[in-house]
Amino acid sequence: MAPRTQRLRVAVRGAVQGVGFRPFVYRLATDLGLRGWVLNSTSGVRIEVEGEAAALEAFRLRLEREKPPRAFIQSVEASYLDPAGYAGFAIRESDASGERRALVLPDIATCPDCLREVLDPSDRRHRYPFTNCTHCGPRYTIIEALPYDRRQTTMKAFVMCPTCRSEYDDPSDRRFHAQPNACPVCGPQLELWDADGRVLAERGTALERSIEAVRGGAIVALKGLGGFHLVCDARVGPAVRELRRRKAREEKPFACMFPSLESVRATCEVSAPEERLLLSPEAPIVLLRRRTRAGAGVSAGRGAGRPGDAAASGALDPAIAPGNPYLGVMLPYTPLHHLLLAALAFPIVATSGNRSDEPICIEEHDALERLSGIADLLLVHNRPILRHADDSIVRLCAGRELMLRRARGFAPLPVALPSTVGSPPVLAVGAFLKSSVALSSRGEAFLSQHIGDLATPQARTALADTARDLGRLLEIRPRIVACDLHPDYPSTEFARRTGLPVVAVQHHEAHALACMAENELAPPVLAVSWDGTGYGTDGTIWGGEFLRVTDEGCERVAHLRPFRLPGGEAAVREPRRSALGLLWEAFGEEALARDELPPIRAFSPAERGVLAAMLRRGVQAPVTTSAGRLFDAIASLLDLRQITRFEGQSAMELEFAAQESDADGAYRFELRDAPAASPAVGDATTGSLADWEPLLRAILDDCHAGAAPGDVARRFHNALAELIVAVARTCGLPRLVLTGGCFQNVLLTESAVVRLRAEGFTPYWHQRVPPNDGGIALGQLVAAQRGPKPGS
Ligand SMILES: [Zn+2]
Numbered sequence: 001m002a003p004r005t006q007r008l009r010v011a012v013r014g015a016v017q018g019v020g021f022r023p024f025v026y027r028l029a030t031d032l033g034l035r036g037w038v039l040n041s042t043s044g045v046r047i048e049v050e051g052e053a054a055a056l057e058a059f060r061l062r063l064e065r066e067k068p069p070r071a072f073i074q075s076v077e078a079s080y081l082d083p084a085g086y087a088g089f090a091i092r093e094s095d096a097s098g099e100r101r102a103l104v105l106p107d108i109a110t111c112p113d114c115l116r117e118v119l120d121p122s123d124r125r126h127r128y129p130f131t132n133c134t135h136c137g138p139r140y141t142i143i144e145a146l147p148y149d150r151r152q153t154t155m156k157a158f159v160m161c162p163t164c165r166s167e168y169d170d171p172s173d174r175r176f177h178a179q180p181n182a183c184p185v186c187g188p189q190l191e192l193w194d195a196d197g198r199v200l201a202e203r204g205t206a207l208e209r210s211i212e213a214v215r216g217g218a219i220v221a222l223k224g225l226g227g228f229h230l231v232c233d234a235r236v237g238p239a240v241r242e243l244r245r246r247k248a249r250e251e252k253p254f255a256c257m258f259p260s261l262e263s264v265r266a267t268c269e270v271s272a273p274e275e276r277l278l279l280s281p282e283a284p285i286v287l288l289r290r291r292t293r294a295g296a297g298v299s300a301g302r303g304a305g306r307p308g309d310a311a312a313s314g315a316l317d318p319a320i321a322p323g324n325p326y327l328g329v330m331l332p333y334t335p336l337h338h339l340l341l342a343a344l345a346f347p348i349v350a351t352s353g354n355r356s357d358e359p360i361c362i363e364e365h366d367a368l369e370r371l372s373g374i375a376d377l378l379l380v381h382n383r384p385i386l387r388h389a390d391d392s393i394v395r396l397c398a399g400r401e402l403m404l405r406r407a408r409g410f411a412p413l414p415v416a417l418p419s420t421v422g423s424p425p426v427l428a429v430g431a432f433l434k435s436s437v438a439l440s441s442r443g444e445a446f447l448s449q450h451i452g453d454l455a456t457p458q459a460r461t462a463l464a465d466t467a468r469d470l471g472r473l474l475e476i477r478p479r480i481v482a483c484d485l486h487p488d489y490p491s492t493e494f495a496r497r498t499g500l501p502v503v504a505v506q507h508h509e510a511h512a513l514a515c516m517a518e519n520e521l522a523p524p525v526l527a528v529s530w531d532g533t534g535y536g537t538d539g540t541i542w543g544g545e546f547l548r549v550t551d552e553g554c555e556r557v558a559h560l561r562p563f564r565l566p567g568g569e570a571a572v573r574e575p576r577r578s579a580l581g582l583l584w585e586a587f588g589e590e591a592l593a594r595d596e597l598p599p600i601r602a603f604s605p606a607e608r609g610v611l612a613a614m615l616r617r618g619v620q621a622p623v624t625t626s627a628g629r630l631f632d633a634i635a636s637l638l639d640l641r642q643i644t645r646f647e648g649q650s651a652m653e654l655e656f657a658a659q660e661s662d663a664d665g666a667y668r669f670e671l672r673d674a675p676a677a678s679p680a681v682g683d684a685t686t687g688s689l690a691d692w693e694p695l696l697r698a699i700l701d702d703c704h705a706g707a708a709p710g711d712v713a714r715r716f717h718n719a720l721a722e723l724i725v726a727v728a729r730t731c732g733l734p735r736l737v738l739t740g741g742c743f744q745n746v747l748l749t750e751s752a753v754v755r756l757r758a759e760g761f762t763p764y765w766h767q768r769v770p771p772n773d774g775g776i777a778l779g780q781l782v783a784a785q786r787g788p789k790p791g792s
């Protein structure tokens with residue numbers, strides 16, 4: 001990629017004023033030849049620097065590594081924006097005009113000073129799992145109301161001992177006004193429970209016995225910062241498979257917690273930005289590429305070696321992330337995790353403490369009920385968790401971080417909204433999958449933590465609770481509620497029940513507006529909005545959409561050629577149904593006779609009969625333009641997967657297959673006029689049709705000729721990038737946003753970015769807000785503020 005000037009905006013929160021931070025930033029920026037400014041704001045320090053990508057990344061690394069000794073960073077939020085054309089670097093006047101609202105900080109990973117105390121046998125907090133200070137510890141998960149003060153946190157039940165009190169009252173102490181301040185004398189304590197809730201041990205003994213249990217292969221439910229984890233030995237052995245069996249989680253990858261950065265390096269490749277993310281105060285799960293030769297057991301069955309060998313070498317169990325070249329990795333972020341991992345000295349599985357897709361457990365008696373049958377033991381404590389916060393998940397994409405799940409460490413920090421100061425506060429309730437809510441007030445959007453899929457009653461309750469809780473905490477009373485256009489989503493029902501004026505926002509328009517908002521883009525923009533499922537204005541399932549977003553509205557300028565999904569919803573779990581829908585559209589009845597094709601072979605003759613009847617009559621076979629289902633279909637044709645075990649699995653596997661290939665060339669989509677009226681998001685219009693039939697025929701030819709699946713997958717990705725370029729050319733707008741769940745795919749995003757730039761377009765993609773439905777509430781907020789049309 002040719003060097004290009006970008007602007008990096010950084011909001012640093014923490015103890016960064018009065019410690020020489022601004023002169024430090026000045027020296028660092030000028031040293032790296034960057035232009036821009038730094039200033040003190042009401043919430044910390046704000047920085048904008050401009051230069052080439054490599055210099056900006058170096059700036060980010062050194063900002064955290066070389067900061068002044070007395071500075072402490074609690075959170076760094078960065079986003080890349082278009083250059084502003086700064087000349088030179090300046091320390092600007094403090095900005096006192098900013099938002100005066102007291103900010104609710106996210107939970108912060110244990111700081112080095114606290115860790116040192118916990119590990120120091122002579123310190124009074126030696127081995128104390130709830131050690132914290134003003135630089136670290138729980139925040140969002142313990143705050144009942146603002147102002148942030150101990151009596152308004154879940155720490156109010158603990159009366160500080162005289163020593164803690166004197167720290168708390170001493171302005172020169174690191175614990176001056178540290179609200180969760182505690183010590184072994186006065187603070188929260190551990191208990192170890194059996195699966196019936198009987199107390200087996202307390203305090204240090206509870207920890208010791210938990211360590212022994214994990215070593216012995218047990219599954220322990222561990223109450224952490226934002227909820228329960230289920231933890232077990234991650235190395236080859238029976239524990240991981242047993243956890244899968246008990247949790248009824250077949251193949252969806254488990255995240256792991258490693259004892260140290262060094263131990264991560266032994267298993268995964270870690271670049272400098274990835275190291276920064278792992279060690280950051282936000283301490284998210286980072287998706288890292290696994291080393292192929294470290295015996296890490298990349299795939300079940302393939303080259304994993306004999307189990308005995310692998311166990312001896314301390315390799316991870318292949319069942320952690322079957323067939324997946326990536327691993328979700330985090331480092332310990334509370335003293336409890338540090339103590340546990342230091343004693344174990346091997347990686348553990350640390351997955352959300354829930355049953356299947358329910359929200360994470362935060363309360364021990366609830367955990368006892370919901371996790372009995374999964375956990376052998378519960379390691380709990382008596383510091384109440386007020387609201388859940390799952391681990392956030394990020395991955396590196398085109399040299400920057402891409403948020404996949406926004407929760408602990410980030411929620412509920414705001415994102416600036418474009419020119420909306422003065423508009424009424426809005427509540428946005430998201431869609432169905434990866435649900436989250438958002439609230440806007442005075443030019444800022446506060447995004448809630450990840451809630452989860454709304455398939456369970458628990459998740460639906462959590463949605464309503466989170467919406468209420470966030471409003472109360474931030475003292476925002478919404479006057480409008482924005483929801484998805486889908487009439488039957490539980491989130492839509494919830495929106496109606498609020499009694500507020502409802503603005504229903506088309507799903508892919510919301511994706512587009514979310515991506516525009518975080519990149520601070522004003523219309524007009526061409527949005528490539530691709531995902532699995534979204535309700536279209538014509539009542540069909542959309543998902544492969546090109547939308548022109550203007551000041552006036554949003555127009556569907558192109559979309560994938562529609563095809564039918566036999567069995568409807570069932571197609572989400574069965575890629576072979578998408579493949580059949582595609583083949584039926586192209587070849588009609590003849591499709592079912594093509595026994596040489598894996599998706600056809602995957603159905604019994606009886607099943608074929610039923611499906612053919614659905615397709616013939618168009619009954620139980622809804623029409624879709626979904627790009628996600630197109631990914632499924634191709635994965636099925638390549639026989640990578642006929643039935644998925646978790647959402648998005650086949651698209652992921654197609655991406656992984658493509659990454660193994662460096663085949664060039666691309667299959668061809670044919671861009672032609674859409675036949676009949678192709679309803680717009682708002683106004684009527686006709687757009688273009690991206691016909692996948694030439695691509696389908698070429699793929700069938702290649703498969704017939706014995707082409708490697710990886711090469712086919714690669715040329716499919718290339719074809720999508722070329723399609724984006726082709727539509728961009730016909731549309732003529734210089735700026736594009738790439739949004740929707742399909743753009744969690746790094747290969748697709750990077751290919752599109754490279755090709756668009758080569759053709760003179762400027763592409764934008766997601767950074768701080770997930771491209772998947774976890775980010776959709778932000779777009780709904782913007783839509784409601786752009787021109788509320790209440791009354792649906
Ligand atoms: Zn600390």
Ligand SMILES: [Zn+2]
Nearest residue numbers: 161164183186
């Ligand atoms: Zn104390």
Ligand SMILES: [Zn+2]
Nearest residue numbers: 531534741773
């Ligand atoms: Zn979506």
